[in-house]
Amino acid sequence: MYTPLPFAPFAPAFRVALPFGLVVGVHLPPGPDPVAHPILARLHPDERAYARTLGGFRQVQFVGGRLALGDLLGELGMRRAAILPNVHGAPELAPGFVASISHKQNLAVALVARGTGVGVGVDIEDTDRHRPGVAARVLRAEELAFVERLPTDRQWVDTAVRFSVKESVYKALHPFLLRYIGFGEVAVWPEPDGNDRIEPFLRPLEGPFRFEARHIWLGSRVLSMVRVRPATAP
Ligand SMILES: CC(C)(COP(=O)(O)OP(=O)(O)OC[C@H]1O[C@@H](n2cnc3c(N)ncnc32)[C@H](O)[C@@H]1OP(=O)(O)O)[C@@H](O)C(=O)NCCC(=O)NCCS
Missing domain, CATH: 3.90.470.20 (4'-phosphopantetheinyl transferase domain)
Known part of the structure; x- marks a missing residue:
C-alpha cells in the first residue's frame, strides 16, 4: 500500500488513500536554503507571498505542506484557492473540505478529506x-x-x-x-x-x-x- 517514490526535493514521496482521507507526502530538501523560485511558482500567489515572509526550515516546511495540499485538492477537483494559516495556525479550506498538515525535516505530509462538521488531524x-x-x-x-x-x-x-x-x-x-x-x-x-x-x-x-x-x-x-x-x- 505504501510505496515510497524516489527522492527529489519537493517531489511527491508517496500518496495513499487512508481511512480518514487522502494523504500525500512531499520530500523536503535537507537544508534551510531559501526555496527556489520555480518551486515557489507552483504555489497560489497568496501562499507564495506568505512563504516569502518565512525563513529557513519554516519556509521549506510551509512550502512542502502547501504543495502536498495542492496536489490533493487538485485530485479532489477543488478549485485551487490560497490556503493560508488562520489566526490559530490551522490551514483553512473552503467549506466542504477539511485538511491537516505535518512536517519533519525531510518530509511534509497533508491529509485532505471531504466533510463538514468534522475535524481531521x-x-x-x-x-x-x-x-x-x-x-x-x-x-x-x-x-x-x-x-x-x-x-x-x-x-x-x-x-x-x-x-x-x-x-x-x-x-x-x-x-x-x-x-x-x-x-x-x-x-x-x-x-x-x-x-x-x-x-x-x-x-x-x-x-x-x-x-x-x-x-x-x-x-x-x-x-x-x-x-x-x-x-x-x-
Ligand atoms: C500545533 C501543534 C499540534 C503542531 O504540531 P508540531 O508537531 O509542532 O508540528 P507539525 O509539523 O506536526 O504540524 C505543523 C502544522 O500544524 C498545523 N497547525 C498549527 N496550528 C494548528 C491548529 N491550531 N489546529 C490545527 N492545525 C494546526 C499547521 O498546518 C502547521 O503547518 P503549517 O504551518 O506549515 O501549515 C503543536 O505545535 C502543539 O502546539 N502541540 C501542543 C498541544 C498538543 O499537541 N496537545 C495534545 C492534545 S491531546
Whole structure:
C-alpha cells in the first residue's frame, strides 16, 4: 500500500488513500536554503507571498505542506484557492473540505478529506531515536504506568505513537474548542492493528465528541491520523 517514490526535493514521496482521507507526502530538501523560485511558482500567489515572509526550515516546511495540499485538492477537483494559516495556525479550506498538515525535516505530509462538521488531524513522528523526557511530558499517569510495564525496547515506540496521536487529536479538535488542549486532556490506547482508542478528559460542557484514530508506519516513522466529530452528528 505504501510505496515510497524516489527522492527529489519537493517531489511527491508517496500518496495513499487512508481511512480518514487522502494523504500525500512531499520530500523536503535537507537544508534551510531559501526555496527556489520555480518551486515557489507552483504555489497560489497568496501562499507564495506568505512563504516569502518565512525563513529557513519554516519556509521549506510551509512550502512542502502547501504543495502536498495542492496536489490533493487538485485530485479532489477543488478549485485551487490560497490556503493560508488562520489566526490559530490551522490551514483553512473552503467549506466542504477539511485538511491537516505535518512536517519533519525531510518530509511534509497533508491529509485532505471531504466533510463538514468534522475535524481531521495528521502527524508524523520519528521513532528511530529515543527522546528521553517526552514520556513524562506528554503521557497521563495511567499511560505512563502502562508504558513502563512494557519491555524496555518497546517503551519509546509506544510513547511516540501516543505522542503523535495526541498531536493529531489537537489538530482535529482545536477547531471545535479554539483553545490550547493539554497533553493530559486525552489518553491514547494504541492497538496492534493500528486503531487507537481515544479517551478524552476535556472540560465540563465540552463535547461529547466521537474520536476515530489510526496510525500506520512509514519505515521507522509513525503517521497518525484522527477524525473528530460532535457525538450528536450523524
Ligand atoms: C500545533 C501543534 C499540534 C503542531 O504540531 P508540531 O508537531 O509542532 O508540528 P507539525 O509539523 O506536526 O504540524 C505543523 C502544522 O500544524 C498545523 N497547525 C498549527 N496550528 C494548528 C491548529 N491550531 N489546529 C490545527 N492545525 C494546526 C499547521 O498546518 C502547521 O503547518 P503549517 O504551518 O506549515 O501549515 C503543536 O505545535 C502543539 O502546539 N502541540 C501542543 C498541544 C498538543 O499537541 N496537545 C495534545 C492534545 S491531546
